[in-house]
Structure formats: C-alpha cells, structure tokens
Amino acid sequence: MRSVDAAAQVQPKVTPCQACPLRNLKAFRQFTPTEVDFVSYFKSGELIAHPGMTILSEGAPSEHLYTILSGWSFRYKLLSDGDRQILNFALLGDLLGLQGSVFDSMGHSVEALTRSTLCIFPLQKLWTLYEKHPDLAFDITWLASREERIIDEHLISVGRRSATQRVAFLLMSLYSRCVQAGIAEGGQTVFPLTQQHLADALGLSVVHTNKVLRRLTDRELIFWRSGTLQIRNETGLRELSLFSNEEPRNRPFI
Amino acid sequence: MRSVDAAAQVQPKVTPCQACPLRNLKAFRQFTPTEVDFVSYFKSGELIAHPGMTILSEGAPSEHLYTILSGWSFRYKLLSDGDRQILNFALLGDLLGLQGSVFDSMGHSVEALTRSTLCIFPLQKLWTLYEKHPDLAFDITWLASREERIIDEHLISVGRRSATQRVAFLLMSLYSRCVQAGIAEGGQTVFPLTQQHLADALGLSVVHTNKVLRRLTDRELIFWRSGTLQIRNETGLRELSLFSNEEPRNRPFI
DNA sequence: CGTCTTTTTGACCATTTTCAATCAGTGTGG
DNA sequence: CCACACTGATTGAAAATGGTCAAAAAGACG
Numbered sequence: 001m002r003s004v005d006a007a008a009q010v011q012p013k014v015t016p017c018q019a020c021p022l023r024n025l026k027a028f029r030q031f032t033p034t035e036v037d038f039v040s041y042f043k044s045g046e047l048i049a050h051p052g053m054t055i056l057s058e059g060a061p062s063e064h065l066y067t068i069l070s071g072w073s074f075r076y077k078l079l080s081d082g083d084r085q086i087l088n089f090a091l092l093g094d095l096l097g098l099q100g101s102v103f104d105s106m107g108h109s110v111e112a113l114t115r116s117t118l119c120i121f122p123l124q125k126l127w128t129l130y131e132k133h134p135d136l137a138f139d140i141t142w143l144a145s146r147e148e149r150i151i152d153e154h155l156i157s158v159g160r161r162s163a164t165q166r167v168a169f170l171l172m173s174l175y176s177r178c179v180q181a182g183i184a185e186g187g188q189t190v191f192p193l194t195q196q197h198l199a200d201a202l203g204l205s206v207v208h209t210n211k212v213l214r215r216l217t218d219r220e221l222i223f224w225r226s227g228t229l230q231i232r233n234e235t236g237l238r239e240l241s242l243f244s245n246e247e248p249r250n251r252p253f254i
Numbered sequence: 255m256r257s258v259d260a261a262a263q264v265q266p267k268v269t270p271c272q273a274c275p276l277r278n279l280k281a282f283r284q285f286t287p288t289e290v291d292f293v294s295y296f297k298s299g300e301l302i303a304h305p306g307m308t309i310l311s312e313g314a315p316s317e318h319l320y321t322i323l324s325g326w327s328f329r330y331k332l333l334s335d336g337d338r339q340i341l342n343f344a345l346l347g348d349l350l351g352l353q354g355s356v357f358d359s360m361g362h363s364v365e366a367l368t369r370s371t372l373c374i375f376p377l378q379k380l381w382t383l384y385e386k387h388p389d390l391a392f393d394i395t396w397l398a399s400r401e402e403r404i405i406d407e408h409l410i411s412v413g414r415r416s417a418t419q420r421v422a423f424l425l426m427s428l429y430s431r432c433v434q435a436g437i438a439e440g441g442q443t444v445f446p447l448t449q450q451h452l453a454d455a456l457g458l459s460v461v462h463t464n465k466v467l468r469r470l471t472d473r474e475l476i477f478w479r480s481g482t483l484q485i486r487n488e489t490g491l492r493e494l495s496l497f498s499n500e501e502p503r504n505r506p507f508i
Numbered sequence: 509c510g511t512c513t514t515t516t517t518g519a520c521c522a523t524t525t526t527c528a529a530t531c532a533g534t535g536t537g538g
Numbered sequence: 539c540c541a542c543a544c545t546g547a548t549t550g551a552a553a554a555t556g557g558t559c560a561a562a563a564a565g566a567c568g
Contacts, residue, residue: 077410080496085410102392102399103502108406130392134384137391138356144398145356151405152362156331156339159412159457163556194514203413208556210516226565242334248357417524448546459525464548480533 009048010120015069017043022069022093022253027180029250038133039254045120049073049112055096056110062100064120067254068092071116072192075108076200086201088150089113089174089193092181093253095143101126114192121254139252146251158203161241166202167212168241171222175231176245191229263302264374269323271297276323276347276507281434283504292387293508299374303327303366309350310364316354318374321508322346325370326446329362330454340455342404343367343428343447346435347507349397355380368446375508393506400505412457415495420456421466422495425476429485430499445483 015021017040022028031039047066049055055073056062068090075087075096087108090096100106101123130137153173157166174191178184199209216222221237223230231237238244269275271294276282285293301320303309309327310316322344329341329350341362344350354360355377384391407427411420428445432438453463470476475491477484485491492498 075406077406079410079414083414085413087406087409098395099399099403102396103403107403127388127392130388134381134388134391137388137395138381138384140395141352141391141398142356144395144402145353148398148402148405149353149357149361151402151409152329152331152341155341155405155409155412156333158409159339160333160337196514205557206514207516207558210514211556214516450546460546461526461548462524465524468548 011046011048013040013043014046015117015119016040025092025180025182027182027247027249027251028093029252035133035136038129038136042121042125042129042254043119044122047118047120049116049118051112051114053112054109055112055116055118056100056106056108058107058109059105061105062097062123064097064122065101065126065254066096066118066120068094068096069117069119071118072113073110073116074113074197074201075110077108084200085203086197088147088154089177089201091177092183093251095140095147095254098140098144113197119254136254139254142252143254146248154201163202163204163208163212164215165241166204167198167209168216168221168237169243170198170202171216171229171231172234172237172241172243172245175229176243176247180247187231187234189229189231190227191224192227265300265302267294267297268300269371269373270294274323279346279434279436281436281501281503281505282347283506289387289390292383292390296375296379296383296508297373298376301372301374303370303372305366305368307366308363309366309370309372310354310360310362312361312363313359315359316351316377318351318376319355319380319508320350320372320374322348322350323371323373325372326367327364327370328367328451328455329364331362338454339457340451342401342408343431343455345431346437347505349394349401349508352394352398367451373508390508393508396506397508400502408455417456417458417462417466418469419495420458421452421463422470422475422491423497424452424456425470425483425485426488426491426495426497426499429483430497430501434501441485441488443483443485444481445478446481 017036023030046069047055049071055066058077070092072089072091073096074089077085077087079085090110096110096118097106099108157169161169175184175189178189183190195209195213196206199206202209213224217224219236221233221240223232271290277284300323301309303325309320312331324346326343326345327350328343331339331341333339344364350364350372351360353362411423415423429438429443432443437444449463449467450460453460456463467478471478473490475487475494477486
C-alpha cells in the first residue's frame, strides 16, 4: 500500500489551465476568461498517480482538492474484515477530495486504477473561490449533486437488481461515461478494471461476477478482453439493465 | 399517490427564522444576524406534508429547496417492476431538493413518513445566496457532502454486510441521528417506519427483515413496538453492526 | 522459463427470496 | 359495541440466487 508521498510525483503546472484539454470536449462547459484566470491561480500543480496508488485515505484529512486530467481511479471503503466496497469510479473531469475540504477527514479512500494526472487545488484557496466566484462555487455543488445521483443509481442497483442486471448496468453506465469523456468510440472503450473491481463495486463475489460476464458474452451483448470493452449490442444491454442515460451535457468542472 | 398540490398545505411563514427551533439544538451551528436575515428573506413559506405524501417526484423539476423543520421523510427511487429502493431517510434540519436546483429534474422522489413541516426556499433566490452569502453556499456544499457520506455508508452496508449487520447498522445509524436531532433520549426514540420501509432501504425482503428483527429482539439488543424503538444494548448493537458514530457537531443548516 | 496475478470452471453450501397463510392492530359503519 | 375491511407483522416450507472452496487454465512480466 504505497502512500501518496512515497510514490507520487508532484509537478508544477505542466498543463496550463488556459490550454486545459477538457475544454475541447463537447461534454464540458466553457469557461469565461475570468474563471480560467481564477482556476489557474487556484491550481498549484499536478500529481502523477501510478496504478494502485492511494490518492486519498479514509480517515485522513486532505489538504487538496483534485480534478482528474487523465486516467481512472475509484472511491472505496474497507470493512474491518478486509472486504472492499467500491463506491464509484472517477474519470476525466471528476472532482476528488471534496469531503476533506468540508469535514476534518475523508469518509472514503481513492485509489488510482491507471496512471493518472490530477490537478491539485490547495484547500486554503477554496474559501476565496466561494467568496469571489459564486459561479464556480455553484459548479462544486453541481458536481457534488452529480456524484450523489450516480451513487443513488448504484445503490438501487446493488439493493434491488439481479446480478446480471447489476453487471449490465455498471458496464453500460461506465461505457456511457467513457463516451462522454471522449475515450470511447464505436461501442468500444478502454476498460482498465479487473473482475475483482467489478465484483467489489457490485457487491458480488468474483466468481459469480465471472459467470455473469460469461453469460453476457455468450449472449453476444459484450466482449471484454485485455483492457478493452466492446458493447456488441447496446440496445440489448440497455434493455437488460434498464439503463437510461441522462447525463447532462455541458457539465462544469474546475 | 397524492401529489403535493392536492394534499399539501402551503402556509406563510409560521415559524420566523429569527426564532428557528433548530438553533436551540446543540447539534446545529449558530447563525450570524446577517445570515438569519438572508435566510428569512430566502424562505417563502412552509409546507405541511401528511404521511404518504409525495414531496418531490423523480423525473420532475423542482421549484423549491426544502429544509425539514419537523417530521420524517425518505428519498427513494422506483424500478420499473415496482421495486422500491429507499436511498436515505431525512430528518430535522436535512435539506431536500438540491438536485432539482442543479439539474432540470430530480433523480429521486421524496415521500413524507409522518406529518412534516418544511421550510420552502424558492430557487429563484438561490443564486443570490451564492452571490451574497458564500458562507451559506459553503453550507450547502457541506450538506451535500454529508448526504454523500451517508449514502456511501449505506452502500457498503447493502453491498457487503450480512442481513443482520445491515439491519443493526441502519437502526443504530437512525437512532444516532435521532439523538442528534434531539428527538431521542435514554436509548429510546420515536420510530415511524414499517418493516417494509426498513426492507426497502436495506435491499432485503420484508419477510427476512422480520426474521432478523425477531432475532435482534430475542438477543435483547432492541425492542420495537408501536412506533417506538428501544436500543436495549447499544454496545452489543454497535459491535454487531460495526457502527461508529462520527457525526460532526455544529452542523450547518439553512 | 518461472512467478504472480487474473480468469475460469465445477461442486457444494448458505443466505435470502418467494409463496402462502395466519395473526394482530386499527379504523369504520351500523 | 361488534362485524368487516385493511394494513402490517409473523411463520413455515420450498426454491433460488449467489457464495465459498478448490483447482486448473490463461495471461502478464521480468
């Protein structure tokens, strides 16, 4: 279990906010020059996280807020017997560490799934954001509400859907987020999870997750191999999982 | 399924913010006079909701933000087959309808469990709050983060705990919130749920929930009868459920 | 090529669900 | 005050979904 300090590389601003790659994606909203200036002042540097690295730890305070510039990570909690529940995955543009800025410690941990680049925002400047940039403060509320929505949806999955529906739903929902993030096309997306990750997110055992995936493959709904997920029959998968994508366009980020 | 318009009683401000009963509870933070003035300007009236009434509907836009002045309600989502997942319960001081102010529609519904009084805040004035009262804007972020924390905790319960632990955990966590809200004392609290509500929150069937409750009663951990829940052995229940209360004191509200 | 992680399968087991009644509590109208 | 209707609580039995265990196969990597 490597800690941030041990394995992370903190860098100065390699990617200037003025040239933020997220702004080119149609999913994200545009900034005004004033906003860009503030965010640029707010951002203190970048963090390169390597696969398996713990970015934020449950129970520990957090000094920073992060925005994902690239890569995948996931939020999770551990039970005392070692069981892990993955709460949500985090992709391009997602905000991490908000709990740390509002409470004295994080209620969950965050681990990098792939090599990731995160923008670092020191909390000392967060208050200035609220004071001087109500529009950005509102964006933070927006992002928090969106996170709530995703967890709500996840909770109904784990609580009320069958194993097959759960798997189907999570795959569809991640695929849909990948499309939004511009890293998926033609029904195909990079998909750097292991079956263990899926199982831990869905409240299932790996063994059963594996069997469900086999069935979905046999039914020619999906094809998942060596880090790539193919949605072979999106309509079928949507029907099965009752997934309906209402992800808002023009989403904010910081 | 009564709608808000049909059964609700919208009243002018019966309880002036200056004399808000929440401010007397040690769990809640104090307001500055400026803040009280603004909240008072923000609040447009009160809503009396009766048991079973739908306060907010999934998929519908919401015109208002609500704060609970008294009573119980719960957030839930329905599956197409009619199954219901209760996402969280809402008590004194909790904020309802934030999603409606950020997205064009609610991602979940809210139903009153008991007769409830809610403060009504029209969304048109929300932007003023962000502009003129960054401290209150921060409070909204705080409340959103707290909601996330509770759902996270709920999700790990549903995903990874046994039925017995789940029931024990939910009971402890609701009891703990009641203590905070000042409506519980001496291990005893009003508890206006049915076993169906518990089951729907925990992702269990009513039948099994009933059997688990019986076992908890037989082990003399709890005693629940006619709307009153007694925690007969708090230590035992905490141990069983792995519940640890870290609810922050001095919580904000609007 | 050898080691380590991840995936896959089969067999067996357990928790939880579903089904089907019955019972208890509450409110209503006569 | 009692019969009737409803909703919610309880129970037992049978069925099922998903879990655990164990082991082998397949990849990934130095």
